[in-house]
Amino acid sequence: MPTLVIIDAANVIGSVPDGWWRDRRGAAERLRDRLAADGVPGQEGPVEIVLVVEGAARGVESVPGVQVESASGSGDDRIAELAADASGAGQPCLVVTADRELRRRVGAFGAEVAGPRTVRGDA
DSSP, X not given: OOEEEEEEXXXXXXXXXXXXXXXXXXXXXXXXXXXXXXXXXXXOSOEEEEEEEOGGGTTOOOBTTEEXXXXXXXXXXXXXXXXXXXXXXXXXXXXXXXXXXXXXXHHTTTOEEEOTHHHHSOO
């Protein structure tokens, strides 16, 4: 079973002050495309990548290799739901975020956590 890698798009994108706030959707698309091309560094074996977007980034389309989930409400709530579902199915899960409260929530389901540098491309 592949490791489910859930990425908190807003948190990862917001971790670098590169002007992302001028085009949130474009920033999410660039992150998605980088993930599709490069995957998740350091992950051995197969992975299933889910990029959770919210707010102005909603509507970003999935591409081969990256499933995009547009949260209808809180992105954190959707990430926690996905982590809980993975836990219930016995699927290994890694959540990429720096959000302390979200890290606590998904950790309760047995998910591993990693910071934004894991997928930013500058680590």
